[in-house]
Amino acid sequence: MHRAFAGDPAARRACAIAALDVTRAAGTSTVTRCYAEYPVKILTPKRGIDSACDCAWAYAVNMGGGLVSGDASGATIRVDDECALAMATQGTQKVYKHDTRRWNDDVKTREGDEAWKMGETTSALYASVGQGGLLALLPDPTQVFADAVFRQTQTIDMHENGSCVCVDWITAGRIGYGNERWAFERADVRTRVTVNGEPVVVEATRLEASSRVSLNSDVSLGMRMGAANVFASLIIIGPRVRELAKSCGDWARALATRHMAHGGASWVRASADDLTQTDPQSKLFVSASDLPLPHPGVVLRFFAADTESVQDVLRSLLAPLASQLGAPPYDERGGS
Numbered sequence: 001m002h003r004a005f006a007g008d009p010a011a012r013r014a015c016a017i018a019a020l021d022v023t024r025a026a027g028t029s030t031v032t033r034c035y036a037e038y039p040v041k042i043l044t045p046k047r048g049i050d051s052a053c054d055c056a057w058a059y060a061v062n063m064g065g066g067l068v069s070g071d072a073s074g075a076t077i078r079v080d081d082e083c084a085l086a087m088a089t090q091g092t093q094k095v096y097k098h099d100t101r102r103w104n105d106d107v108k109t110r111e112g113d114e115a116w117k118m119g120e121t122t123s124a125l126y127a128s129v130g131q132g133g134l135l136a137l138l139p140d141p142t143q144v145f146a147d148a149v150f151r152q153t154q155t156i157d158m159h160e161n162g163s164c165v166c167v168d169w170i171t172a173g174r175i176g177y178g179n180e181r182w183a184f185e186r187a188d189v190r191t192r193v194t195v196n197g198e199p200v201v202v203e204a205t206r207l208e209a210s211s212r213v214s215l216n217s218d219v220s221l222g223m224r225m226g227a228a229n230v231f232a233s234l235i236i237i238g239p240r241v242r243e244l245a246k247s248c249g250d251w252a253r254a255l256a257t258r259h260m261a262h263g264g265a266s267w268v269r270a271s272a273d274d275l276t277q278t279d280p281q282s283k284l285f286v287s288a289s290d291l292p293l294p295h296p297g298v299v300l301r302f303f304a305a306d307t308e309s310v311q312d313v314l315r316s317l318l319a320p321l322a323s324q325l326g327a328p329p330y331d332e333r334g335g336s
Contacts, residue, residue: 004126004155004192011153014074014124018042021078022056022085029056029083039063040073043090053326055084055134066094067121069149074124081130081159086325088138088332092171095121097147098185123152129162134240136321138329141169141230141307146183154191160295163238165321166191167314168203171307172222172229181229182222185209193235200295203233227283228303230310234317237297240324245291248317249298252288259285284309 005011018040021033031044043059062073073093079085099119123142129135135156144150156164168191174180186208193201209221236245283305291297304310315330322328 003197004157004194005124005153008124008153010072010120010122010151011074011124014072014122015076015126016074017072018060018075019077020058020075020085020087021080022083023078023080024083029054029085031056031058034058036075039067039071040075042075050326053324055086055325057086057088057326057332059088059090060139061090062093066096067123067150068096069099069119069121072122072124074122075126077125077127077135079127079129079133079135079162082132083130084134084136084324086136086138086327086329088329089140092140093123093142095142095144095148095150095184095187097145098149119149121148121150123150125154127154127156127164129156129158129164129238131159131161132240133159134163134165134238134324136165136325136329138165138167138318139169141171141232141310142187142189143171143173144184144187145173146180148184148187150184150187152189156191156193157197158193158195158238160195161239162195163240164193164235165241165244165318166193166235167232168235169230169232169302169310170205170207172225175229182207182220182225183209184221191233191235193237195295200237200291201235201297201299203235203299205231205233207231227305230302230304230307232302232304232310232314234300234302234314235297236300237291237295241321242296244318244320245296245298247320248300249288249290251317252286252298252300255286256288284313286313 018036020042022029023032034042034044036042039062041061041063045057067073127135170187172181173183188206190204236248284302286300286302289299302310311330318329
C-alpha cells in the first residue's frame with residue numbers, strides 16, 4: 001500500500017482509517033478482519049444473501065451524513081486467494097462545501113503545496129486481490145455539493161489470475177436544491193488497476209470550476225457539462241469476469257452505434273427542462289475501451305441526464321454477477 005501512494009501522504013492516512021480482510025475459513029470466503037475508525041463504519045451482514053454462494057459482503061458507511069472540509073475517508077482491503085468480496089455502500093456519499101478561509105492563492109504562495117491542499121476532502125482505497133480472487137466495488141454515487149473540493153484515489157493491485165469489477169460515479173450535486181449543478185470548486189477522481197504491480201488501467205477524471213480550464217472564462221462548469229448530471233466509469237478485468245466484460249463491451253458498442261445514427265449525444269446540448277424522453281437509454285451516452293491481452297477486460301464510461309438512468313443500466317449489465325456474488329448488484333438490499 002505504501003508503494004501505491006508513496007508520494008501521497010493524505011491518501012495513505014485515509015487508507016489507514018479502515019481495514020477489511022477476506023480469507024478462507026471453513027471453506028468459504030469470510031471476513032476475518034474488520035476495523036474502522038471515524039468517520040468510516042463497515043457493516044458485515046452476519047447472514048449471507050445467498051448461503052450457497054461463496055462471497056462475503058460488506059457495506060461502507062460514512063458517519064455524520066457526509067464528508068466535510070478536511071475529512072479523510074478510506075480503507076485497505078485484502079481479498080485472499082480464491083475468495084470473493086462485494087463491497088457496497090448504504091447510500092450516496094455526500095461531500096460538503098470547502099472551508100474557503102483555507103483555500104486561496106495567497107496561502108499557496110506563502111506556505112507551499114501542502115498548505116494549498118488544506119481543507120481538501122480526501123477519499124482513498126487500496127485493495128489487493130489474490131490468485132483466483134474477485135473484488136466487486138459497487139458504491140452508490142458521490143454527490144459533491146457547491147464549493148466543495150474533493151479528491152478520490154483508488155488502487156487495486158491484483159494477482160495475474162485475480163479479477164475485479166469497479167464502479168465509480170459522481171453526480172452534479174443537489175440538483176433539486178435551487179438547481180445546484182456542478183457548482184463545486186473541484187472534483188478529482190482516479191482509479192488505478194495493477195496486475196503484479198504493473199499498471200493495466202489508469203482511469204482519471206478532473207472537473208474544475210476554475211476559469212483557467214475553460215477557453216471562455218465566462219462559461220461555468222455547469223454550462224460546459226450541458227444536460228449531463230452524472231459521470232460514471234465501470235472497470236471489468238480478470239478471468240472470473242471475462243464473459244461479463246465481453247457482454248458489457250458488446251452492449252456499449254451497439255448502443256453507441258445506435259446513438260450515433262440518431263444524433264449521438266446531442267441531448268447534452270438541451271436544457272434539463274427539455275429532456276422529456278422517457279427511455280432512460282435516450283438520456284445516456286456510453287463508450288467502451290477494450291483492455292489488451294494478457295489481461296482481458298473492458299472500461300466503460302457513461303454520462304447521463306439522471307442517476308436513475310445509470311443505476312438501471314448498471315443493474316442490468318451486472319446482473320450476471322449474481323451467480324458469483326450471491327445477489328444482483330444494486331438490487332440486493334431486500335435480501336441482506
